Amino acid sequence: MPRTLVKDALAATAPNEAIFLQGWVRTRRDAKAFSFIELNDGSCLKGLQIIIDATLPDYANVSRANTGASVEVHGKLVESKGQGQKWEVVAEKFTVLGEADATYPLQKKGHTLEFLREIAHLRPRSNLFGAVFRVRSRLAYAVHQFFQEKDFYYVHTPIITASDAEGAGDMFRVTTLDVGNPPKTEEGAVDSTKDFFGKKTFLTVSGQLEGEIFATALSNIYTFGPTFRAENSHTSRHAAEFWMIEPEVAFCDLQGDMALAEEFVKHLIRDAKEHCAADLEFFSKFVDKDLLARLDFVLEKPFVRCSYTEAVEILNQSGKTWEHSVAWGDNLQSEHERYLTEEHFKCPVTVYNYPRAIKAFYMRVNDGCAPDRQTVAAMDLLVPGIGEIIGGSQREERLDLLKAGMALHHLDEKNYWWYLDLRRYGTVPHAGFGLGFERMLMFVTGVANIRDVIPFARTPGTAEF
RNA sequence: UGCCCGAUAGCUCAGUGGCAGAGCAGGUGACUGUUAAUCACUUGGUCGUAGGUUCGACCCCUACUCGGGCAGCCA
Known part of the structure; x- marks a missing residue:
């Protein structure tokens, strides 16, 4: 039967x-x-x-x-x-x-999330984690559905890479060399030419640069895969291994990028409400009482768009005393981002046009808007409770300005020859963003810790399962 | 990496410078419809580790380990 x-x-x-x-x-x-x-x-x-x-x-x-x-x-x-x-x-x-004898750790009683993390092999059998991972599965499906129905192609960008998307940030090293006794050059340094790939390689921190290659061929693409950051972060919203969705759109500017991001986030929320209603009710009852009301509110309201320059003015006129003061040119700190989305606007906010000096080399320099050539067409989507959930930009498609950006960030053009070629041959305006899948899940479920929305969390010092 | 909080029964937590506690789980029994069933009885402890102070330390001090929070970095 x-x-x-x-x-x-x-x-x-x-x-x-x-x-x-x-x-x-x-x-x-x-x-x-x-x-x-x-x-x-x-x-x-x-x-x-x-x-x-x-x-x-x-x-x-x-x-x-x-x-x-x-x-x-x-x-x-x-x-x-x-x-x-x-x-x-x-x-x-x-x-x-x-059978499950008396040593079975999961009782029909409340457990702390910290305890359940220690039994990550059993926690999917609990109500909370069953619900979290059903929603995770459904939203992964919804990601593909959203882009496929918009004629975006799914591109598998490499996990192992020799390039560094930001020119900064700690990456996990990939090597087959004997770490105790590596081959040395005549100068005594580790000889990476003897390594498996003949050069230094790392786990990817972003598929964006490779995504741009495909966007400048297939027009609309997205990636959806694991990414890795070797940063020693101890917070509730950082993991060393996490999943990221990165659309890249040819013939698109920052306005189009922000509109796509908003539509995408709303699609995922709507899809979860429609297909995971019972699980969301459970979260609303036991995890975050305001969850359903907040999700409805986010669906109904257009996201606020606020330029970086306006944001700095709002923060300085707020009357608040900040732990970190805000002057034009400074990075916005967590307390500032949270104030904007949670207190001032009380809804998701897209901050755009950031100072050039604090953003990545590939972001497009703004001309024709004040202050001239001091900002780039970057945007961050901030949501209440989590902060930054999306970071994106229009990319610099002009070869000379891209080279200038690389010089500003002290990057060697030789390492980016193929990336520069995209601007030498048939360059087009294009834009994209990255959505942290786990952060989106935190927002949709109300679960406050990133370790609890990924099956097996990788954080500093922890890789048990 | 910096600052802060925590570690007591399998789990969730009280506790006091002078005999180690509760609820749940487990065990035994009761109950003709329960809903994390209920009721009675009951088993269960290297008080994170190592030092120190003290007549005496679970309690005070120091270091370490582990967990967590916030900040930075970002998604």
Whole structure:
């Protein structure tokens, strides 16, 4: 007999004389003449109630069906006589496949998120993490759906790379050299020409530069894959390994880029609300009471657009005392970003046109708007509770100005010869952005720590699973 | 990397310079429809590690380890 998933059994429209289910015991409640078991198979948040009568030959198995045990049930799907559920299963055959004894760490009690991180191999069996990872799966699908339906092509940019998208930032080194005894040059330095690729290589920090190659061929592309930062960050919103979505659009300027970012974020929220309603309700009840209201609010309101120069004025006229003062030319600090999105505008804010000196070399220099040639066409999308969720820009398509940007950032043109070629041959205005997938999940679920929206978090000092 | 907080039963947490506590989980029993069932009884401890102060340290001090928060860096 084919297995029925719990989510399908719960959605039944009529009783079923013969049904077969498999899953894990969440809780068992014994009475004198029968036992109730709540069966969960991960297909949805809710479990299905199983009733096993004490007169059943298999009733002897029930005492071994503790929380966490894997079981299978043949029986009838009937309307429940009790409150709290529409359907339940009256067991006819009940088997315990794998017991879970008293050492099973996941109790039917509240656990701290910190404890659950230590049992990352078991936490997907909890309500919270089951919901988080169902939403994660659905949103990954929605990412592809959004771009595919807009005629964007999905490009697989390399994980191992010899280029550094920012010219800064710590990267993980990829090598097959014997770290204890590497080959040396005559000067005594490690000889990377003897390494696997004949040069220094790293785990990618961004697929953007390679994405630009494909945007200047296929017009609209996106990447969606893992990225790596070897930064020693100890915060609730940084991980050493995370997933990023990076669209790149040819014949597009910063305005178009900001519009795409807003449409994309709203699409993901709308999709989660439509397809993960039960899970979002759970988050709203147990994680963040304001979640659903906030998501609705974000869907309804246009995102505020605010130039960097305006933002600095707002911050200086706020009357607030800042830990870090703000002068034109300074980077906006977390406290400033949070004030803009959480207190001043109280909605997502796109800050654009940042000072040239504090942004990456590939961002397009603004001319024709004050202060002339001092800003670049960059934008950051800030959301309440998280801060920066998207960073993007129009790219510098003019060869001479791109070279000047590289000189400003002390980058060697030789390492970027292929990137410069894109400007030598058929260059076009183009723009793109990067969305941190985990940060988006934090925003959609209300879960406050990035370690809890990725299956196996990689943070400094932690790579157990 | 800097600053701050924490570590007590399997889990969540109280606790006081002088006999180590509760709830849940586990065990035993009760209960004819439960909903993290309920009720009674019950097992369970190197108080993170190493030093120090003290007649006496889970408690005070120092270092270390681990976890967490904030900041920086960013997505």
